[in-house]
Amino acid sequence: DAMVIQNPRYQVTQFGKPVTLSCSQTLNHNVMYWYQQKSSQAPKLLFHYYDKDFNNEADTPDNFQSRRPNTSFCFLDIRSPGLGDAAMYLCATSRDGQDYYNEQFFGPGTRLTVL
Amino acid sequence: DQQVKQNSPSLSVQEGRISILNCDYTNSMFDYFLWYKKYPAEGPTFLISISSIKDKNEDGRFTVFLNKSAKHLSLHIVPSQPGDSAVYFCAASALYGGSNYKLTFGKGTLLTVNP
Numbered sequence: 001d002a003m004v005i006q007n008p009r010y011q012v013t014q015f016g017k018p019v020t021l022s023c024s025q026t027l028n029h030n031v032m033y034w035y036q037q038k039s040s041q042a043p044k045l046l047f048h049y050y051d052k053d054f055n056n057e058a059d060t061p062d063n064f065q066s067r068r069p070n071t072s073f074c075f076l077d078i079r080s081p082g083l084g085d086a087a088m089y090l091c092a093t094s095r096d097g098q099d100y101y102n103e104q105f106f107g108p109g110t111r112l113t114v115l
Numbered sequence: 116d117q118q119v120k121q122n123s124p125s126l127s128v129q130e131g132r133i134s135i136l137n138c139d140y141t142n143s144m145f146d147y148f149l150w151y152k153k154y155p156a157e158g159p160t161f162l163i164s165i166s167s168i169k170d171k172n173e174d175g176r177f178t179v180f181l182n183k184s185a186k187h188l189s190l191h192i193v194p195s196q197p198g199d200s201a202v203y204f205c206a207a208s209a210l211y212g213g214s215n216y217k218l219t220f221g222k223g224t225l226l227t228v229n230p
Contacts (some may be wrong), residue, residue, distance in 0.1 A: 004158070040124070042204070042220040050215060090158055103149065104218060106158030
């Protein structure tokens with residue numbers, strides 16, 4: 001089945017220790033998104049890639065970076081995690097971000113804990 | 116500043132009855148609306164959507180109504196089943212930067228359907 005896969009599902013890191021979250025997709029979609037969702041909050045878009053073009057949200061902290069080495073994979077790097085970065089991180093894909101209906105397909109998420 | 120609001124954090128209904136989940140928005144540039152369903156430990160999955168040029172879209176037990184003048188949409192589930200118990204996110208799509216569509220999510224409503 002075509003899908004969006006996130007690894008690991010649970011990640012524990014220490015305050016200030018860099019961490020990388022991984023996302024892969026078998027849908028061959030052009031667009032990949034990273035969202036941060038804190039408890040009882042709406043998923044918040046951090047950035048997205050349209051093919052190789054990186055689009056950062058204006059309020060995404062510099063502490064968050066992303067890489068997309070190929071169509072299938074996208075990584076979220078948190079350079080110096082703080083306690084406030086503990087959250088669920090959701091990866092999503094869409095076939096073409098220029099379609100107004102923009103249905104997005106989500107992975108199961110990675111729950112990040114910062115000690 | 117929340118552009119998509121789901122004012123009811125939770126809703127509890129009896130099996131077989133109607134579930135009505137509500138969503139309000141403030142941005143008149145939104146032109147497409149989607150509902151996502153999320154089970155614990157899984158990512159959100161697309162449920163149903165509606166274009167801003169329509170006022171109703173039906174898919175089996177699920178119907179979404181859009182009232183553009185009131186900037187309000189609702190999801191009706193009839194009849195409700197225990198398996199419908201999940202968090203439901205309302206999302207709205209708008210064009211940003213001239214070429215890409217992005218989704219803005221509400222905080223979600225936890226629906227519990229009691230047998």
